[in-house]
Amino acid sequence: MFRLAVFVSGGGTNLQALIDRIADNSLRDIEICCVIASKYHTGAQQRAEKAGIDCMVVNRKDFNSQEAYDEALLTSLADKNIDLIVLAGFMSLLGSRFVRMYENKIINIHPSLIPAFCGHGLYGIRPHRAALEYGVKVSGATVHYVDEEYDTGPIILQKAVEVKSGDTPETLQLRIMQEAEQIILPQAVALIAAGRVRISGRQTYIIGGEIK
Ligand code: GRF
Numbered sequence: 001m002f003r004l005a006v007f008v009s010g011g012g013t014n015l016q017a018l019i020d021r022i023a024d025n026s027l028r029d030i031e032i033c034c035v036i037a038s039k040y041h042t043g044a045q046q047r048a049e050k051a052g053i054d055c056m057v058v059n060r061k062d063f064n065s066q067e068a069y070d071e072a073l074l075t076s077l078a079d080k081n082i083d084l085i086v087l088a089g090f091m092s093l094l095g096s097r098f099v100r101m102y103e104n105k106i107i108n109i110h111p112s113l114i115p116a117f118c119g120h121g122l123y124g125i126r127p128h129r130a131a132l133e134y135g136v137k138v139s140g141a142t143v144h145y146v147d148e149e150y151d152t153g154p155i156i157l158q159k160a161v162e163v164k165s166g167d168t169p170e171t172l173q174l175r176i177m178q179e180a181e182q183i184i185l186p187q188a189v190a191l192i193a194a195g196r197v198r199i200s201g202r203q204t205y206i207i208g209g210e211i212k
Contacts, residue, residue: 001029001030001031002029002030002031002083002084002193003031003033003080003081003082003084004018004030004031004032004033004082004083004084004085004086004189005032005033005034005035005036005077005080005082005084005085005086006018006032006034006035006036006048006085006086006088007035007036007037007038007086007087007090008035008036008037008038008042008045008048008088008089008090009037009038009039009042009044009089009090009091009092010042010043010089010091010124011042011043011044011089012042012044012045012046012047012088012089013089013177013181013182014086014088014089014177014181014185015032015035015044015047015048015089017181017182017185017186018032018086018088018185018186018189019032019047019051019053021186026186026190027186027189027190027193029193030190030193032048032051032053033054033080033082034053034054034055034056034076034077034080035048035053035054035055035056036055036056036057036058036073036076036077037055037056037057037058037059038057038058038059038060038090038091038092039057039060039061039091040057040059044088044089045057056076058072058073058076060092066093066095067095067097069092069095070094070095070097070098071097073094073098074097074098074101082102083105083193084105084106084107084189084192085102085105085106085107085146086106086107086108086109086185086189087107087108087109087146088109088185089109091123091124093150094106094146094148095148096148099146099147099148104145104199106145106146107143107144107145107146107156107189107192108143108144108145108146108151108153109141109142109143109181109185110127110141110142110144110151111127111128111139111141111173111176111177111180111181112127112128112130112131112139112140112141112142113138113139113140113141113142113158113160114142114144114155114158116131116136116139117130117131117134117139118150118151119149119150119151119152120150122151125169125170125173127139128169128170128172128173128176129169131163131172132163132167132168132169132172136163137162138160138161138163139160139161139163139176140158140159140160140161140176140180141158141159141161141176141184142155142157142158142184143155143156143157143158143184143185143187143188144156145204154199154201154202154203154204155204156188156191156192156197156204157184157187157188157191157211158184159179159180159183159184160180161176161180187211190212191206191211194208196208
């Protein structure tokens with residue numbers, strides 16, 4: 001079994017996509033061993049509990065340094081033999097010690113076509129607001145490996161979504177969630193679990209044929 005830990009902070013729609021793909025057998029031989037929330041009372045936590053998945057809160061505000069938070073997260077994952085950490089709407093930064101301990105084993109879903117509208121402070125609804133303010137005609141979502149900065153690791157998958165006239169940040173966010181995020185995150189997990197993603201510097205390569 002390929003063992004996932006999913007880190008969350010919000011509504012959990014991306015976590016739910018993984019739960020649903022495992023339930024409908026689109027994702028095979030993959031299990032979510034635990035969900036870790038960076039704050040209390042999230043929708044993601046309720047989704048995990050409803051799915052019978054072990055969910056812990058490691059509340060970022062309870063720690064006065066990045067190092068202490070990293071240590072608490074590492075302790076929470078100890079002896080769980082996690083193969084991949086998925087940041088699914090996770091709003092906290094992971095420090096260099098944590099990222100090094102799980103080098104090339106952490107992926108993140110970001111709601112824009114990186115390198116556009118990403119980086120520190122551009123999360124949640126903000127990338128969509130920035131995309132509309134800029135006037136782009138296409139936005140989308142990106143799954144990438146996590147390194148020690150915000151949204152800068154090697155890109156694994158991207159999916160474009162048309163910006164429609166009259167879009168608000170909210171309507172664009174919903175369309176990107178439904179038409180991009182919830183498709184490419186499970187796809188990326190499946191590819192990594194199957195050993196089909198190779199990293200070379202900033203590039204990644206998908207081997208073994210088409211992406212299903
Ligand atoms: C999503 O747009 C995700 O891309 C971003 O946070 C938003 C909420 O995610 N990182 P979720 O509903 O908590 O999965």
